[in-house]
Amino acid sequence: MLAIDPEKKLSFTRRISDGDLVIIYERHDSMKAVRVCDGSVLQNRFGVFKHSDWIGKPFGTKVFSNKGGFIYLLAPTPELWTLVLSHRTQILYIADISFVIMYLEIVPGCVVLESGTGSGSLTTSLARAVAPKGHVYTFDFHEQRAASARGDLEKTGLSSLVTVGVRDIQGEGFPDEFAGMVDSVFLDLPQPWLAIPSAGKMLKDDGILCSFSPCIEQVQRACETLRSNFTDIRTFEILLRAYEVREGTMEGCKGDDGVSIGALPRKRRQRSSEGSNVQEFQRSSIAMARPCAEAKGHTGYLTFARLKCS
Structure with missing residues (x-):
């Protein structure tokens, strides 16, 4: 579990204890959070795993079931939490x-x-970025979503770095108490132009604002x-393309001069190449890469702007 010591230093080194939150990793597309x-x-499909066998082990441990199947016990980092959290809203x-985080210079x-909090996907990463002495103030107009976000931050050990408000x-x-005190503002709102004047008042000179919009x-x-x-107003669209890398078999052949002529299409393997008769077929295992069939594609547009100095 992501822990915070008395000096507010984040740590992933301590061992798993009773009551900790653990990310159960079965494969890259099958993970879940378990207390x-x-x-x-x-x-699960790999067998029965006793929680008592996990206690005292370091995060990252591979544990086995009664059937010999295995899982990995991972710390709830912001990256993994984004993949397993409950989707109360569309998430980043x-x-x-x-x-x-990079373009807001956090x-x-x-x-x-931050507004709005939503499912808290970005919030957890913002909290880690500002630690150990910074702070994230996030707002959502929906009371239940705000309460759920507080609960999730407690689970992941980040509650001391984040204040969740309903507004x-x-x-x-934004509340006037933050006027001129804020380094960065993030907006995820249906009508961000309504909040931009207030956000400008909150920022320090040269502070940066980001607005996320799907349209x-x-x-x-x-x-x-x-x-x-x-x-310095700029808009970006992030399109991520993942690749699947796996082991595959390639068939090749050699000519009568012993020189490899590489992989040939199936229909040509019995023919000659440049006058050479094919004498020997070879099979070899290689790493093959191809784009994943499922791609998230467009998520939204990110607009960044820097406050003019007064």
């Missing part, structure tokens, strides 16, 4: 999250405002509003 409870068991994934000690940022703006029409209207008080 360790001495006396409980996990049952790793490609967008990493880009946001480093340890920063103060960040309609589009209608009310280009939202981007256009947000940019119109940004022009009055912001500069």
Whole structure:
């Protein structure tokens, strides 16, 4: 479990204890979060796993079931939490999250405002980025979603770095107490242009704002509003293409001169190549790569802008 010591230093080194949150890894597309409870068991297609066997082991351990199947016990990092959390709303994934943190120039000690919280996918990564001395203040207009986000932050050990508030940022703006004190602002709202004037008041000179929108029409209207008080306005679309790499078999052959003529199409393997008669077939195992059949494609547009110095 991601732990915070008295000095607020994040640690993934301690061993699993009763009550910890663990990410159960079966394969790259099959993971889930489980609360360790001495006396409980996990049952899946690989067999029965006793929680008591997990206690005292370091994160990353490979454990076996009664049938000889195995799983890995992983720490709930923000990256893994994004893949297993409950989707209360549409979430940001790793490609967008990493880009946001870099372009918002978020480093340890920063103060960040976020609206809306949603499922908290970005929030957990923001918390780790500002640790150990910074803080994230995130707002959602929906009371139940905010309460669920607080519970998730408790599970992942990040609650001391994040304050979750209930507020309609589009209608009310950010609380005045943050005026001129914030390094970065992130907006994930249906009408971000309504919150941009308030966000500008919260930022320090040269502070950066990011707005996430699924539709280009939202981007256009947000940019119109940004022009009055912001500069260096840029919009990006992150398209991630994953590849599947696996072992495969390639058939090749040699000519009568002993020189390999490489892999041939199946229908040509009995023919000659440049006058050489094919005498020997060879099979070899190689690593084959191809794009994954399922791709997430478009998630949304990320618009960044820097507050003009007063």
